[in-house]
Amino acid sequence: MNIGEVSERAGLPAKTIRYYEDIGMITPARGENGYRRFSEQDLHKLVFLGRARLLGFSIERCRNLLALYEDQGRASADVKRIAQQNLSEIDAKIAGLQAMRDTLADLVQSCAGDNRPDCPILKDLGAAPNR
Amino acid sequence: MNIGEVSERAGLPAKTIRYYEDIGMITPARGENGYRRFSEQDLHKLVFLGRARLLGFSIERCRNLLALYEDQGRASADVKRIAQQNLSEIDAKIAGLQAMRDTLADLVQSCAGDNRPDCPILKDLGAAPNR
DNA sequence: GATAAGGCTTCCAGTTAGTGGAAGGTCAAG
DNA sequence: CTTGACCTTCCACTAACTGGAAGCCTTATC
Numbered sequence: 008m009n010i011g012e013v014s015e016r017a018g019l020p021a022k023t024i025r026y027y028e029d030i031g032m033i034t035p036a037r038g039e040n041g042y043r044r045f046s047e048q049d050l051h052k053l054v055f056l057g058r059a060r061l062l063g064f065s066i067e068r069c070r071n072l073l074a075l076y077e078d079q080g081r082a083s084a085d086v087k088r089i090a091q092q093n094l095s096e097i098d099a100k101i102a103g104l105q106a107m108r109d110t111l112a113d114l115v116q117s118c119a120g121d122n123r124p125d126c127p128i129l130k131d132l133g134a135a136p137n138r
Numbered sequence: 139m140n141i142g143e144v145s146e147r148a149g150l151p152a153k154t155i156r157y158y159e160d161i162g163m164i165t166p167a168r169g170e171n172g173y174r175r176f177s178e179q180d181l182h183k184l185v186f187l188g189r190a191r192l193l194g195f196s197i198e199r200c201r202n203l204l205a206l207y208e209d210q211g212r213a214s215a216d217v218k219r220i221a222q223q224n225l226s227e228i229d230a231k232i233a234g235l236q237a238m239r240d241t242l243a244d245l246v247q248s249c250a251g252d253n254r255p256d257c258p259i260l261k262d263l264g265a266a267p268n269r
Numbered sequence: 270g271a272t273a274a275g276g277c278t279t280c281c282a283g284t285t286a287g288t289g290g291a292a293g294g295t296c297a298a299g
Numbered sequence: 300c301t302t303g304a305c306c307t308t309c310c311a312c313t314a315a316c317t318g319g320a321a322g323c324c325t326t327a328t329c
Contacts, residue, residue, distance in 0.1 A: 091246055
């Protein structure tokens, strides 16, 4: 099938699919006219990629996962390790954002939000460096 | 002061400070030798920038904030609006990550993580497209 | 005065994971 | 035969820096 169909079926923009070929994640065949010809297996890999990316796996992480996916003899422990690593990273990101959120929410709370120019948010941002 | 000192006092890498000049966030003076000469006010703006970036404000958002910061007549409501916008974006990011995290945690949980090749994580990633 | 270390300068390239657009070839319908 | 949709490559751009090379400037030491 052509890139348009595979794009729709995998739920990925054609541009992204071409990019994935560029970086060697997939290697679709080519027709006589130069068009990419995708097999069902190519589609499958793209779906896999799309879902893994949605789950926050980096491209390089996905490369590992795809390799494991295609290796019949791999242990599930290998996959679990990668997934857990990812989970920790997501947790760290959430914690970081949460801390930001709390500070920011405090600042927003303490700001009158009226016509007066006095604003605790700017005051805090401009505070002397304390690190 | 030179870039080294301002870098240390603002807690930002020199590279970053040069970058901030490049994109017009600051405009330090120049000495006869071509070195940047930073005023206390420059330092203050850099500290402001650093803290705002830590709180997740984008560079463009910071540009607005800096303008407001330097405008004596602005209303605190303007600042509050920008901060709130930022807060919503952070909340959305957290929610997205949380959803990812939950799915991924489920998958990790359900994987035996042993020597057998059977792995629910890969099975799920490779599932037929359902969107 | 020579020299070495460290700080400063600019510029180029690379990072992540794509996205936008231009110029042009191909295919199917009317 | 032409129109429009689809495909191709290539180049540039995104955000917010970071790394490195090549080359001045300053300061200290011998």
